[in-house]
């Protein structure tokens with residue numbers, strides 16, 4: 470069974486069950502009543518609150534404050550979740566590659582599990598510096614001002630092919646990583 474996949478649902482259920490035990494204990498202590506009555510009172514209160522929201526008898530500002538608090542909690546939770554998976558070297562190490570004799574570099578854009586290659590740019594093989602187009606009579610070449618080296622200028626089609634080539638390799642890296650994570654979870 471893949472625990473990571475169900476982890477959040479299991480935590481939610483456990484919290485729900487604990488809340489159903491702990492809250493009535495507190496209510497029964499404060500109100501000096503038994504657990505069964507406290508349990509009933511708690512759920513009556515919850516339904517009252519839901520009913521009040523549905524009938525709009527709760528002021529709008531209270532609802533806004535609740536939404537803001539929930540939003541802050543969600544943001545903090547997402548931050549913690551992000552920090553947990555800090556090691557991104559497994560894909561970030563692949564940030565340059567050669568296609569058709571030309572070295573390219575790029576950066577990554579990651580939103581959650583979506584990893585995208587951005588700004589694929591040809592660079593100088595010697596110094597890894599940026600290269601720029603230069604008119605060489607009958608054709609345009611790419612030129613490194615630092616090393617004085619020239620490279621052939623890829624046309625649109627070749628540039629697109631390079632991007633697809635790198636993206637396909639990234640796809641494989643992601644697949645292998647996911648496979649590894651899955652295996653680690655099953656251990």
Ligand SMILES: [Zn+2]
Pocket residue numbers: 593594595596597598613614615616617618
């Ligand atoms: Zn150079």
